[in-house]
Amino acid sequence: MARWAPDTKERLREAAMQLFTERGFEATTVPDIVERAGVTRRTFFRHFADKREVFFSGDEIPRLAARMLADAPADMSPFSIAWTGLQALAADRFEPRRDEIAAARRVIDAEPALRERDLQKQADLRAVLVEGYLARGVESLHARVVAGVAVELLQTALERWAADGSGTPLREHLERVRREMAAVLG
Incomplete structure (x- = not known):
């Protein structure tokens, strides 16, 4: 088995996702994953704490969100900051990985432990x-509401996008969900 390769973590992710899709999350073991990826068990644990972390390790979105809030113009409204960030995430991070994200979403939706970790x-x-809104001087209730709306908007749009076989871009799903939320909130 290979001791090291520059794409080892990605190979492990790909092998795990293939197996999760074929067999289900619970039926897939770490030995199955390492065998498919052609690496050792030790190598797996250098990259992931357990098989759940195949989905959740290296999540850079919170770091990107913190940077976005810190760098936004002082006069930009809290929701405008979130909306600009969601559109950038859609175009730069999610769209290029549509098939991978849709497959991961199906596995997560089928497994309670993964849904809990996703929440x-x-x-x-x-x-x-x-935290970022408060640092900008946004009142606490407003910060909580805008953050909650932004996360729910993203999650709902991602779920619709992942289930949509038409190829509609995530940005369009974001816009639809934003309009629907605005209508519901009056």
Whole structure:
């Protein structure tokens, strides 16, 4: 088995996703993943704490959100900052990985432990946004509401986009969900 290769983490992710799709999350073991990826068990654990982390390690969105809030013009409204960031994420991070994200979404939706971890990721992002808004001087309730709306908007649009076989871009799903949320909120 290969001791090291520059694409090892990605190979492990690809092998895991193939197996999760073929067999299901619970039926797939770490030995199955390392065998498919052609690496050792030790190599797997250098990159991931456990098989759940194949989905959740290296999530850079909270870091990007914190940077976006820190760099935004002082006069930009809290929601405008979030909206600009969501559109950039859609174009730069999500669209190029549509098939991978849709497959991951199906596996996550089918596994309660993964759904729980996904909800924790959403809560972590919300907390980063609230912290960033508070640092900008946004009132606490407003910071919590805008952060909550932004995370829910992203999650709902991602779920629709991943389930949509028509190829509609994520940015269009974001816009639809934003309009629907605005209509609901009056």
